[in-house]
Amino acid sequence: GQNIDQPTEMTATEGAIVQINCTYQTSGFNGLFWYQQHAGEAPTFLSYNVLDGLEEKGRFSSFLSRSKGYSYLLLKELQMKDSASYLCAVRDLDDKIIFGKGTRLHILP
Amino acid sequence: DTGVSQDPRHKITKRGQNVTFRCDPISEHNRLYWYRQTLGQGPEFLTYFQNEAQLEKSRLLSDRFSAERPKGSFSTLEIQRTEQGDSAMYLCASSPGWTNTEAFFGQGTRLTVV
Numbered sequence: 072g073q074n075i076d077q078p079t080e081m082t083a084t085e086g087a088i089v090q091i092n093c094t095y096q097t098s099g100f101n102g103l104f105w106y107q108q109h110a111g112e113a114p115t116f117l118s119y120n121v122l123d124g125l126e127e128k129g130r131f132s133s134f135l136s137r138s139k140g141y142s143y144l145l146l147k148e149l150q151m152k153d154s155a156s157y158l159c160a161v162r163d164l165d166d167k168i169i170f171g172k173g174t175r176l177h178i179l180p
Numbered sequence: 181d182t183g184v185s186q187d188p189r190h191k192i193t194k195r196g197q198n199v200t201f202r203c204d205p206i207s208e209h210n211r212l213y214w215y216r217q218t219l220g221q222g223p224e225f226l227t228y229f230q231n232e233a234q235l236e237k238s239r240l241l242s243d244r245f246s247a248e249r250p251k252g253s254f255s256t257l258e259i260q261r262t263e264q265g266d267s268a269m270y271l272c273a274s275s276p277g278w279t280n281t282e283a284f285f286g287q288g289t290r291l292t293v294v
Contacts, residue, residue, distance in 0.1 A: 104282060113271065113285040114223065158222050166211060167236060168273075168283055170222040 073097045075171035077159050082177045083149055091144045091174045093159035104160040105133050105144045108173070114158055117144070146176075154178045184286035186272050192292045193262055200258045201289045205274030212255050213283060214247055215271040223271055229255060230277065262293045 074096045083089040095103070102121040106114035120126055120135035120142060132145040144157055156173040163169070185204040193199050205212050210231050215223035226245065227237045231252035237245075244262075249255040259266055269290050273283040 113287050116282040116284070119282055156222075160222075165235065166230075166275075166277065167225065167228060168213060169225055170215070173220075173222040175220070 073161065073163065073169045075159055075161055075169060077157075077171045077174045079172065080175045080177065082179060083146075084179050085149055085151060087149050088145065088147050089149060089176065091146075091157050091159075091176070093142045093144070093171060095140050095142070095159070095161050095171075097140075097161050097163055097169075099164035100137060100161065101164050101166070102162040103133075103135055103142050104158075104162070104168070105131075105142075106158040106160060106170075108156045108158060110155075117157075149178050151178050151180065184272055184274050184284050186270075186286035186289050188289055189287060190290050190292075192294060195264060195293055196261055198258065198260045199262060199291065200256050201270055201272075201291075202254060202256050203272030203274075203286060204254045205272070206284055208276070209274035209284075210252070210277040211275040211283070212249055213273040213275075214255070214257050215273065217269045217271055217288070218267075226257070226270075259291075262291075264293045267291055267293045 077093045105117040108114040118133035125134045130147045135142045156175050158173045159171040187202045213228040214226040217223045227247050229249040244260045247257045269288045271288045273285045275283040
């Protein structure tokens with residue numbers, strides 16, 4: 072089976088840095104995604120990690136440790152528009168993609 | 181290609197009626213996924229296809245739900261004898277099928293069962 076855990080909600084201040092953690096337990100692993108989803112909209116792709124380490128893309132970075140079943144998404148220089156849900160998803164060896172419940176991030180001015 | 185397209189965007193139906201949703205994936209994407217999402221939750225996996233072959237259907241899905249992808253292009257998701265608990269956003273996503281690529285989502289079909 073598969074289990075993906077991430078915090079339900081987080082709050083941070085505009086201009087600050089926030090780290091959203093994700094832990095997973097899967098029968099097979101072939102990569103981990105982070106998606107952003109604004110209320111009422113479709114999820115949009117942020118990052119994909121298949122090897123251990125940090126992937127940096129502008130203000131967003133994503134880290135993966137396969138041995139620990141752990142990933143995090145790091146958001147820097149937070150802006151009000153970053154208020155959204157952040158979804159952690161795991162791809163298994165059969166290319167099935169399973170999502171966690173998402174983390175709602177609230178940005179305070 | 182304008183991305184993954186879903187139709188309709190909104191559907192209101194009476195309990196007990198059947199509904200069918202359509203998803204047109206990005207051209208030449210051979211993987212197609214269906215998810216259901218309720219408020220405050222992440223997308224819940226329903227089923228997925230490799231071309232026209234249905235690879236897996238969620239064990240949580242009742243027999244009232246069926247999906248097809250007859251020619252390996254568009255897909256349909258049918259819900260028979262709808263119940264109020266079926267009210268949700270139904271999301272479709274597609275990917276090329278190569279390992280290091282993401283899935284692209286459509287805008288979803290919001291179903292309300294009254």
